[in-house]
Amino acid sequence: MRGGFGRRMTSEAEKDFSLKELDRETLKFLFSYLKAYKLKIAFAVLAMLMVSLASLAAPYLSKIAVDDYIAQGDLSGLNLIALLIVLSYLVFWLFSYHQTYLANYIGQHVIAEIRDDLYQHLQTLSMRFYTKESTGNVMSTVTHDVNALTDLLSTGFIHLLNDFFTISGIMIVMLYLDYRLALLSFIVIPFVIFTVRFLGKRMRSAYSDVRQKLAELNADVEENLSGIRLIQALNREAKNEGEFKNLSWKNFKANLAAASYFALLFPLMELAKVLGEAIVLAAGGAAVISGRISLGIIIAFMAYVRRFFAPLADLSQVYNTYQSAGAALDRINNYFKADDILEEIDKEESLIIKNKLKDDFKAELKFKNVSFAYEKEKVIDNLNLEIKAGEVFALVGETGAGKSTLAKLLARLYDLDEGELLISEINIKNIPFDILRKKIAVVPQNVFLFNSTILENIRYAAPNASQAEVEAICGKINADQFIKKMPKGYQTEVGENGVKLSGGQKQLLSFARAMLVDPKILILDEATSSVDLYTEKIIQEGMDELLSGRTVLIIAHRFATLKKAERIGVMKEGRLIDSGSHQKLLKENEIYKELVNKQLLNNE
Template sequence: MSKETTTRPMGRRGHGPMGGGRPVVKAKDFSGTMKKLIRFMKPYYPVIILAVLFAAVGQILAILGPKILGKATTELAEGFMRIVYNTGTIDFDYILKIILILVGMYIISGILSYIMSIMMATITQKTAYKLRKDISEKIDRMPFKYFDSTSHGDVLSRITNDVDTLQMSMSQSLSQIVTSVVSIIGYPIMMLTISWQMTLMALCIVPLSLLMVSQVVKRSQKYFKRQQQYLSDVNGHVEEMYSGHIVMKAFNGEERSVEEFNEHNDHLYETAWKSQFLSGLMMPITQFVGNLGYVGVCLLGGWLAAAGSVTIGDIQAFIQYVRSFNQPISQLAQVMNMLQSTAAAAERVFEFLEEEEQLPETENPVEVFDENGNTQIKGQVTFENVHFGYTDDKIIINDFSMYIKPGKKIAIVGPTGAGKTTIVKLLMRFYELNSGAIYIDGIKTTDMRRSDLRALFGMVLQDAWLFNGTIMENLRYGRLDATDEEVMRAADAAYVDHFIRTLDHGYDTVINEESSNISQGQKQLLTIARAFLADPKILILDEATSSVDTRTEVLIQKGMEKLMENRTSFVIAHRLSTIRDADLILVMKDGDIVEAGNHEELMKADGFYTKLYNSQFEEE
């Protein structure tokens, strides 16, 4: 069966797969979104708690290291002085014992960190996997009206860009939050055990560092925001130019396109340069302020050592703590930025997962297929007082009633926007009725499973849809369990077998992603063959010959006529000359059936159909 296509408005730019490194984007509801994300990760709570414990213990062992190492330094210094004054020697056994303890601590810390990183990576990958799985399942439950009002790029962005952003930021931030918090608490405690005076000196620089960094962040945020907007403009322009490059070249739009790209690119360069420059200032600023504190600690430590208040090893350990103290603060600031990105991405994902779904299946559906996949459905279709509108305030199908016998050919004609395609969308329950009912062989369509209902239909649309794969795979899409022989018989019935065998690889010929290595007419014949293979009870045929040559049109018409034999068929007709033999012609105007009858009856009535037919004849 051919895939239905609908016209969709373009969404916001910059949500396609072309986005590069993205600046921080803030969520509308940070706390609410983070709570949802935490609840979403509930199945992994035990692993997360264990990973947090491993990270905390590993970081605590790493924090204790400098203090223990200081004891070895003190023993070396004091032992050296004992040698100088000939009062003793260096206790190398004591130093060796300290070194072995340190090696053991660092090994354990490294192992715990390694295990923690594996656990965190597993959690983030499973979370991303579950999100993608939930989005994929959600797409199948979404009503068609959502995709009519939302661009493909926006949906694609949520399942790719946003989940990737969520996964990457979570994998980096979860472990860093634990280690940074433990370090921010642990370093001052260890520093206080050495000297409260030096600790006070070291901590005095923290407010200064935070003040300067906050000023930089405040000024850089506006440029990051603009950078995101201009990046979207560049991505959107490039995407449009590549997707419509034939039209652009046909109308000599290259120069104008390049000028517009350069304009967007210049804006992006200016804002990206400023944002990156300002964000790049944070590290030098924190290092500069940290060095000021480092100098102060060295001077104060030297004075305290001379006074005998602290040992040389303690000063060495304290200096290591001071040098390391700024690092978790910077990491925590980066983590907060990453959490903003996490929340923004998670918010878009959860927005999609919380969208209104299509109506659930009926609790006790009528079984229309037996265990072997056979059905007794003949193809009788009844419309009973059908009202429908894509929005509640704009009804386009008004009180439509019609009884159609099995095996009849029904043509639906009318001007653009009359509601022709809407009728077949309602038949397959792509949209729910506002009121009324549709029956197939007396069974209400809402009393069937959607999958069973749609299995009764075959579709050949004007926009033939094929996917990247072999011709055999594309044809077998009509019935996945079909044998090669059945596929070939269907192709022969659709008058496309000869064409396939003339190809170098026959049925194994690969159709490229755009289906551009075969002609439009050949694509249509393949979709007809696919419908033959599906062997549906009811056919929906959109005029498929408007863009092919006369010889191919004859083949397509022959294939479609053969396909329609003994099947109820709905033909959306654009060329009225092709449906003169229809059993019933429904003439639609502004959502209403204004005339109904066969060609001769409608022409005699000299009404709206006659005007449509004569206008086309005059054009021809």
């Protein structure tokens, strides 16, 4: 995923997403998860309403205290009001706790469910999907996008509803207390809306720029750390440092621009608040002097005006949350809609085939008029090939001829575009995956090892295998020699993708991993150059054991392996152009002769 996360964020995720782009289907997708929490959502909304109501109570109670009790000299009434104010804060506190807890409860549950479903779905998608989509993109959606949804579901809804209830509540109470003074103090609202819109738009784009510049910085760090060996070997440190400084400077400038808008917003809100208070004080004061309204009303108004502006400013931030959550939701749903799935046959048929293959599995392979393209161009072109049970068949061909692609089709990492691939006379599409993976093992060209112990890496495909079984396999293929020399033997940690092992050692572990499954069909996609002569010799010695009693397809790059094959096929541009014994091909096939002379013999 080198550079993937950052790259993707710069290119796609941070483009300005309009909430209008959210289609019904995407919203339906979100609601399908929320449905299960209907009752809790109702309680959460109720709690939000209570929080807003409770926050409205204190100024109104102050008005009553001033007008009805202080003016009348009624001390016991005054104490009652003081008690009610405290009570209103207790109610506020209680419901505030519940609204936050419930919103987080619902939000976190929904997020966990979406994340689990997404992960499960991603595991079922075929290599076609992963060829199109970079790992960085997928990673970013599972983590970054799902987190953006968390912001929306856990806090976004609370803010939106609370702000909405509070603003409406304040306006209603103010209008009720004195509509003339209320309308007069609302004069400030257009100013606030204009400011919030003006600054909000710029802040959104400034923050988007901040994220973009940060993503570029991340991508740079990630890529350069992954390639640190090459960077040091090629003496690129100074140049890279210059590039990094440049990115870092851009990041600094973007942050400063965002901070300057942010620094403007709150003083302007304060200004609006002070203006509102001044209007209330001047116009309200005059109304009190003229006797039109009471002193209590002006006190309540002052408090309401003060409370009015925070939620208004808040709404511009909430819009931000909604926008990024909308974009994230869209991308998550698009992954759910991805249908690059390798279909499996239904359970009943699967059972019939399982039973049939259990007693009567013929390890023979037939490619019939097979064509396949990763994208548009055909990589396998009308290929026909039959490999008999127990045969050792080697494939040769120039680089890019399509040899490894045949191995991928046999492991059903992709489905064919045309033709048929039969294993034991059954179309590969009808063989349940669990059977296929037990019958066929691939030793790939590029070995992948997990950051775990040698033991766990070998038994990755057969987790129930005992250490004794693993050791027996390693003994047979001569892998135990180097493993036993390691400081912790089979418990040695191999590091990220086996970084602590040599190329040859990694390959030996990969052989052992395949052999532990005891496959009837073995595919060896030979690496060209990663193995030193000593390990090569060990591998060749262990090879006979590896091959005996199995049908083997070897994608051969070495003459030594070629010698083990009973039949050799020559591939060119996705076609099998010839096949036969080494001697026959050497005599009759120019391409084969050239391959042997120019490339394979070099490795002998």
